[in-house]
Amino acid sequence: MHALQTDFYELTMAAGYFAAQRQHDVATFELSVRRLPEQRNFLIAAGLAQAVEYLQNLRFQTDEIDYLRALPQFRLAPAGFFDYLRDFRFTGDLFAIPEGTPFFPNEPVATIRAPLIEAQLVETYLLSTFAFQSSIATKAARCTLAAEGRAIVEFGSRRAHGPEAGVLAARAAYIGGCIGTSNTEAGKLFGVPLFGTAAHSWTMAFGDEREAFQCLQKLLGENTVFLLDTYDTHNAARLATELGGPIWGVRLDSGDLVQLSREVRSILDAGGLSSAKIFASNDLDEYRLAEIVGAKAPIDAFGVGTALATSFDAPSLSAVYKLVELKREDRVLYTAKFSGEKSTLPGAKQIYRFEDRDLLALQTECSSDFGSSPLVRPVLIAGQLVEALPPIEQSRARALEKVAQLPKNLLALDRRAEHPVDISAKLRDLTENLRAQHQL
């Protein structure tokens, strides 16, 4: 399952390690983000559950092995390599920070310690899983901050990067603080609460708003939401008051939401529908939400689509997966890359969080020396779960709680401040020694 959803060079390297009889080396790779996108002060971790599912179910099917065997690049590969793939299981360890935890550049979101080939093969899938969901959870956290307590529903599936991306974005947006999603599969798979009533096409299919609204009300009862802006928003709002309850409220999806929401609120209140709520959408993002909330528009809940499901203003993270240690015949080799802006820090690392900064130390350093709990925790040991992953509501609650605990200047929507990530004396020494060694 999923075995070929990987960069081809992971497989050529795997064959090469096998040919060089390096398959028993134990590698430690760290997955981290090189730098924050502009206009992000923090990131929220998400994707761990899918990473675990992948690692525990990763298998090569016969047709996949046959496909690889026939490729010209594997002409010289040792025959034993394909037997190795047939029996492949992930037998290594996974350490990670819990989903919903804020993190910063160079901090290990996830650490893999496994036989070299296993650790290498899983690179591509893990990177896209953690980086994508983390970028969406982060965007959702920003929208949640901007909405100042008003509810946000994610409904960007139609603009997501393919159907699976829509499902995963819905999950990550919920972790980041949304109250639910329009993505039905995310409801079934992950228990994310579902929202949705009717589109403009519903009104258009009836020709007439009266019949369209009545049919919807008959079906949805107190969950009914009248979409007002297919033809004329004010007329539709007056029709809503004429029809009366049961109703949850109305939805605005175009035009000046601040102005329209005030006018519609007046019409609803005057018509005896003061308990009906106003839901608004229309190319919203955290900046637009902040403006609308700042203008005190009488909007009770928002739908955020494209900007959220694609993290539009930062559609990728500079996520990397770097070899930091290699154990070979009982000797541990620390590794790093020293090529200018792409340099990395050697050694498996741990994260300690303080009020105003983080500290990166070696995983082998004693955590009681630092006066803070370590953030990176064991998740899989020898391929097996250490404990069940928390339910998704717990990850969502964690994000809300931990974001609120960040320094206040990090909660601004624009890039206000850098959260310092210091490195321990031992980690600094190891890095300098290794660099000197490579410069000899």
Added chain:
Amino acid sequence: MHALQTDFYELTMAAGYFAAQRQHDVATFELSVRRLPEQRNFLIAAGLAQAVEYLQNLRFQTDEIDYLRALPQFRLAPAGFFDYLRDFRFTGDLFAIPEGTPFFPNEPVATIRAPLIEAQLVETYLLSTFAFQSSIATKAARCTLAAEGRAIVEFGSRRAHGPEAGVLAARAAYIGGCIGTSNTEAGKLFGVPLFGTAAHSWTMAFGDEREAFQCLQKLLGENTVFLLDTYDTHNAARLATELGGPIWGVRLDSGDLVQLSREVRSILDAGGLSSAKIFASNDLDEYRLAEIVGAKAPIDAFGVGTALATSFDAPSLSAVYKLVELKREDRVLYTAKFSGEKSTLPGAKQIYRFEDRDLLALQTECSSDFGSSPLVRPVLIAGQLVEALPPIEQSRARALEKVAQLPKNLLALDRRAEHPVDISAKLRDLTENLRAQHQL
């Protein structure tokens, strides 16, 4: 399969149409893009093959139906609706422009004509499929133009929006003009040529470039590519000349690619490796490619990752799926939305391309009146393929050919020109009549 990968409101509307006994109405929806992203002069269609696969295999599983039935929003839904879902098949028609065809705002990339519920349910999946792949194919076409004949390999899977997005991006990038991908699954599923040799971690795992390069050469023979910049690019280039062939070439992945490629070219030529090629990567996009090509850097091929697999500067298209016709009891109702900037054109439409403009006409207008072949073609009739879809190489060839035929000013990387999309007299009359009718 995939039945719940849809917005929840598609399902509430479906239940509502069923309750209102509207399931035999025949709806026509058009999928189009509202406006071009900034810095795009054209779009390239992609995603049709996945749309067809989805429509032909769409089924509701028992557990999916049970999940829906238990939701509070379906408490009032008629019981017959769930039997309807159990037997659901897509029985409608799909019309589309062939993959690899350039298109412009408001033009129907795909048209669905089907019983109302079927046509509504497939909205979300079709939008994300066509819009995502088209945005990536477009980005690839732009990179291909910028590279002026040099080969481009897509390798952004690790930064794509989840694993499936990586596979689909690889497919779309190939249609848009790339010569291949790093995504192994895209090789197996779609026959996209695969590229990849080794990462920095390969060199780091051997500690020593000599052993790393030798092992790679033993495995890959004439496909060998030495990655030069793990520690010191110049030293590694000299080592390559010392080792000699067989070799395809070398790869640069950091630093000033123009300067480094010149220096490395000199070292290779002086060392007897003048036939070895130089492959370059490092956060490239079409703008950087144009600079590098403009500087006449001796680079033979490029790897483009993040910017391509996420369409970084335009990570979504304003794709919409709008009801344009509804046939009820043998009466055809034309429909449109008249809400300001989100207004749409009624009626099923056809696209005619001329040298300097396109024309949108009603599908019912006689194409011989226009002196150009219609671009929208039948793909599925009553759920069945009209003819086999073309092989992917043909879609790629079409994109290269049709992009070259566009007006020259559309081929610039920046937004130079608008390609006019005119509307026929009959379509204009229909729109005006309908608008007047709604204003009565």
